[in-house]
Amino acid sequence: MTTLSPTPTFLDETNAERIVAVLREDIVRLTLKPGDPVSESETALRFGVSRQPVREALIRLSQLGLVNVRARKATRVVPISEKAVLDARFVREALEVEIMRRAAQMATPGWDRELRLLLGSQEEAVAAQDLSAFHALDEAFHRKIAELAGVGFVWDLIDAQKAQLDRVRFMTLDSNLALSLEEHKAITAAILAGDGAKAEGVLRKHLGKITTHLATGRQRFPDYFVSR
Amino acid sequence: MTTLSPTPTFLDETNAERIVAVLREDIVRLTLKPGDPVSESETALRFGVSRQPVREALIRLSQLGLVNVRARKATRVVPISEKAVLDARFVREALEVEIMRRAAQMATPGWDRELRLLLGSQEEAVAAQDLSAFHALDEAFHRKIAELAGVGFVWDLIDAQKAQLDRVRFMTLDSNLALSLEEHKAITAAILAGDGAKAEGVLRKHLGKITTHLATGRQRFPDYFVSR
DNA sequence: TGCCTCAATCTGGTATGGAAGATTGCGGCG
DNA sequence: CGCCGCAATCTTCCATACCAGATTGAGGCA
Numbered sequence: 282m283t284t285l286s287p288t289p290t291f292l293d294e295t296n297a298e299r300i301v302a303v304l305r306e307d308i309v310r311l312t313l314k315p316g317d318p319v320s321e322s323e324t325a326l327r328f329g330v331s332r333q334p335v336r337e338a339l340i341r342l343s344q345l346g347l348v349n350v351r352a353r354k355a356t357r358v359v360p361i362s363e364k365a366v367l368d369a370r371f372v373r374e375a376l377e378v379e380i381m382r383r384a385a386q387m388a389t390p391g392w393d394r395e396l397r398l399l400l401g402s403q404e405e406a407v408a409a410q411d412l413s414a415f416h417a418l419d420e421a422f423h424r425k426i427a428e429l430a431g432v433g434f435v436w437d438l439i440d441a442q443k444a445q446l447d448r449v450r451f452m453t454l455d456s457n458l459a460l461s462l463e464e465h466k467a468i469t470a471a472i473l474a475g476d477g478a479k480a481e482g483v484l485r486k487h488l489g490k491i492t493t494h495l496a497t498g499r500q501r502f503p504d505y506f507v508s509r
Numbered sequence: 510m511t512t513l514s515p516t517p518t519f520l521d522e523t524n525a526e527r528i529v530a531v532l533r534e535d536i537v538r539l540t541l542k543p544g545d546p547v548s549e550s551e552t553a554l555r556f557g558v559s560r561q562p563v564r565e566a567l568i569r570l571s572q573l574g575l576v577n578v579r580a581r582k583a584t585r586v587v588p589i590s591e592k593a594v595l596d597a598r599f600v601r602e603a604l605e606v607e608i609m610r611r612a613a614q615m616a617t618p619g620w621d622r623e624l625r626l627l628l629g630s631q632e633e634a635v636a637a638q639d640l641s642a643f644h645a646l647d648e649a650f651h652r653k654i655a656e657l658a659g660v661g662f663v664w665d666l667i668d669a670q671k672a673q674l675d676r677v678r679f680m681t682l683d684s685n686l687a688l689s690l691e692e693h694k695a696i697t698a699a700i701l702a703g704d705g706a707k708a709e710g711v712l713r714k715h716l717g718k719i720t721t722h723l724a725t726g727r728q729r730f731p732d733y734f735v736s737r
Numbered sequence: 738t739g740c741c742t743c744a745a746t747c748t749g750g751t752a753t754g755g756a757a758g759a760t761t762g763c764g765g766c767g
Numbered sequence: 768c769g770c771c772g773c774a775a776t777c778t779t780c781c782a783t784a785c786c787a788g789a790t791t792g793a794g795g796c797a
Binding site: 546550560564578579581583 | 777
């Protein structure tokens with residue numbers, strides 16, 4: 282039974298916001314499976330609140346494309362759609378390519394330390410084969426580059442897209458951490474060298490892996506996908 | 510007094526959705542000015558509904574970055590922030606550059622007719638100096654390219670960003686329609702010729718105009734902007 | 738057996754009232 | 768005159784009740 286943290290009442294965080302965070306995690310990690318119904322009243326019971334904050338959380342999640350809310354029809358976790366995933370990839374790639382270009386232009390020697398720090402932590406995660414740690418560090422790495430390039434805001438958008446992509450990633454439990462780390466290193470080197478085109482090329486390949494994950498994921502969990 | 514269309518009840522469109530559309534337009538067209546309070550109860554009275562659908566509309570608008578909803582503080586139209594506008598431009602440019610590249614790669618002779626049709630309508634709007642018609646056609650043109658490139662979905666994201674940009678545009682009443690039309694023609698030609706780099710170049714310049722609008726807008730309406 | 742009908746029960750959308758924190762303005766005091 | 772405190776009034780957030788359409792399942796009929 283998930284209950285809302287009664288103690289911290291973190292700043293002014295509202296119930297609805299906490300519910301969004303929990304449900305989003307449930308959906309991305311496939312605890313709530315694609316197609317599962319997410320009833321307002323049941324969810325309200327689960328969190329020990331009324332329907333209202335749940336309802337508002339679902340509105341937010343629907344804007345993230347994670348649930349499908351229609352009048353007088355059951356709200357459901359949206360099935361994974363190949364098109365939606367590829368669209369999300371398109372958006373992420375477009376945004377992050379531009380970030381890479383900008384980062385390569387702006388790079389200063391001072392960046393070296395910050396990036397190598399993150400790469401070091403990734404080394405450890407790879408050595409320990411700690412998937413979830415690496416996943417978190419992966420995100421931190423990409424976000425850090427955006428922040429260094431002065432467009433940290435953009436990462437919030439990418440994060441929204443990533444929800445679609447992460448569901449696929451969690452289906453396949455992408456495990457080639459060493460390769461990802463190598464690509465991160467290549468990206469870092471290209472940026473520090475001011476070679477935007479190189480960074481762009483590596484990034485596109487880096488992100489392209491989602492297509493193979495998509496195929497294997499679809500094979501392993503066909504009923505998580507929208508029929509076509 | 511704005512009242513909700515009582516007749517159509519368009520499909521299953523909900524009150525909250527209609528309110529979103531109206532308020533968004535009010536904000537983008539500066540009928541609701543940056544900093545203006547948008548009270549739940551007053552807005553409910555205005556639309557002749559209860560506070561609940563208004564509240565949900567405000568949640569959606571806050572996710573679009575148009576209003577600022579905080580617990581127990583007055584909800585207000587977010588002031589225009591130079592950074593937010595430039596961020597929105599960054600996002601739009603990144604996405605649309607990628608669309609242009611893709612469009613140039615995929616272009617077929619069949620596209621010619623569709624695009625020239627829109628350009629023709631724009632000619633008329635320019636001749637009539639009909640700003641709002643041109644504005645609508647401008648959006649239709651960019652959206653059409655995205656659709657032709659098979660990524661119409663992406664335009665929904667751009668549309669969300671455009672809300673920030675359009676507020677500035679409405680402040681300055683950008684009137685150099687002829688120049689915009691010329692750029693549209695250049696973009697069309699580049700795409701049909703398969704010259705992605707050329708299309709990208711023109712587009713970047715096309716979108717770059719926002720910076721001058723930002724300057725003049727800030728000069729004319731300083732109190733619409735966030736202080737810094 | 739198979740299908741059709743209808744009622745019980747589900748769904749999300751809306752209305753309303755109350756609660757607690759924020760804001761505001763007035764009145765008293767130094 | 769200026770400042771402080773408090774009460775009236777605002778705000779959003781949440782709980783509860785009700786509504787109409789959708790779904791479902793059981794029962795009756797052919």
